[in-house]
Amino acid sequence: MRVTVRIDRERCIVAGLCMIHAPMIFVPEEADGKPAVAPEYRVGPQPDVGEIPRELLGPAKEAEANCPVRAIQVGR
Numbered sequence: 001m002r003v004t005v006r007i008d009r010e011r012c013i014v015a016g017l018c019m020i021h022a023p024m025i026f027v028p029e030e031a032d033g034k035p036a037v038a039p040e041y042r043v044g045p046q047p048d049v050g051e052i053p054r055e056l057l058g059p060a061k062e063a064e065a066n067c068p069v070r071a072i073q074v075g076r
């Protein structure tokens, strides 16, 4: 079973915490340093939506909980 992750890149202030808590899921975009879903977990051409395996739910939830502007959504 897979879990959806989303990044609101408009809301993101590049605090970087998601990339610390879940670096296997959230990687910095070269253009602006904002996080993108790692290419292997993207569901389409957009960098802000992906599906991760359930085993990565823990770090994904950590990233969601620690984002200061609530720009990460996991499983919704």
Ligand code: SF4
Binding pocket: 007, 011, 012, 013, 014, 015, 016, 017, 018, 019, 034, 035, 066, 067, 068, 069, 070, 071, 072
């Ligand atoms: S933790 Fe939130 S504000 Fe910080 S880089 Fe990630 S999405 Fe952006």
